[in-house]
Amino acid sequence: MKFPSILPVLALLPWCAFADEGRPYVDDKKAPDSRQDLEAIQTALEKALPKARAATVCIEIKEGSGSGVIVSPEGLVLTAAHVATGVNKNVTVVLEDGTRLKAKTLGLVADKDAAMLQIVEKGTYPFVDIDKASTTRLGDWVFALGHSGGFDKERGSVVRLGRLVRIADSTIQSDCMLIGGDSGGPLFDLAGRMIGIHSRVGQQLQVNMHVPMSVYTENWDRMLKAEFIGEGPFAQLPEKGNGFLGLATEPRPEGGLRVTKVGSKSPAEEAGIKDGDIILKMNGTDLKTREQLQDLLKEMSAGDELTLETERNGEHKTHTLELGER
Incomplete structure (x- = not known):
């Protein structure tokens, strides 16, 4: 949203936009009622947007894509x-x-729709600050970012301006207009501090729920340890043993398992494994019996990733695949 150009005098009066220890005075008004109010909002947004946008990312998963935000220089x-x-x-x-x-996903809170992930490639990344003190109030001006509909380099992340219309213990609601692909993206106050993560996009575009930062801070250490916290509805606890690999094997006297059949359109076939291949290792463990392979699979779940080391005509290969569901 664009507002009228900023008057030169306002650039010389920064106290105009933030009157109370960084809190915009416009947050305490029912609605902007002057050009000065609109320009105060514009000034704050233009100042906060570059840093916020640099840290907002698109997250691509097998089922599609969502959004996220970097909160540390380590990613x-x-x-x-x-x-x-x-x-x-x-x-x-x-x-x-x-x-x-x-990147690799860390822990999540399944009943409150919060999650962490870590970029695994070393580097120093742009990041935003979190409003850990939960200083926002009902009616505050906020802005939302997200990769609406998926990543588009030419367009970049999309910004929407709005206000907080409801605050509860585990959710906050804004009237920022969000669509699919925005889920997981950040919600900021006008000072550029992150106050929430987009959770549920309403049937009406201006009705949207966000996870407040308090949910993350309360579960921070457990999520860093990659714990699955809570029960649904936003994520389902993996069920051990329901993973599907899609091949049959027989043991060899010299070690390893010979593949005797590969299921059509199975994870094994999609990974490039063929009849006659010799499976030498699974996730680094030497294989000697079919029971050993089955025992390893019993400890895994649909969607888990595994690595198979194989031999074909004397050539060794490594296959990485994701288990299907039985």
Whole structure:
């Protein structure tokens, strides 16, 4: 949203926009009633937007994409649980400039739609500050960022301006207009401090729920440890043993398992495994019996990633695949 150009005099009066220890005076008005009010909002937004936008990322997963935001120079990212979908999953993070980075999901809070992930490629990344003190109030001006509909380098992340219309213990509601792809993206106050993560996009575009930062700070250490916290509805606890690999094997006297059949359109076939291949290792463990392979699979769940080391005509290969669901 664009407002009328800023009057030169306002640039010389920064106290006009933030009168009370960084709190915009316009937050305490029912509605802007002058050009000065509009320009105060514009000035604050233009100041906060570059840093916020640089840290807002697109998160690509197998099912589609969502958004997230970097909160540390080491690449810690906050997003929604329904975007991460689980713990210890490999995802791709796309920066504002189109740089694609490998990342792994950490912990999540399944009943409150909060999640963390970590960029695994070493680097120093743009990040935003979190409003850990929860200083926002009902009616405050806020702005939302997200990669609406997926990543678009030419367009970049999309900014929407609005106000807080409801505050509860585990949710806050704004009238920022969000759509699919925005989920997991950040909500900021006019000082550029992150106050929430987009959770549920309403049937009406201006009705949207966000996870407040208090949910993240309360579960911070457990999420860093990649714990699955709570029960649904935003993520489902993995069920051990329901993973589907899609191949049959037989043991060899010299070690390893010979593949005797590969299921059509199975994870094994999609990973490039063929009849006659020799499976030497699974996740680094030497395989000697079919029971050993089955025992390892019983400890895994649908969606888990595994690595198979194989041999074909004397050539060794490594296959990385994601288990299907039985």
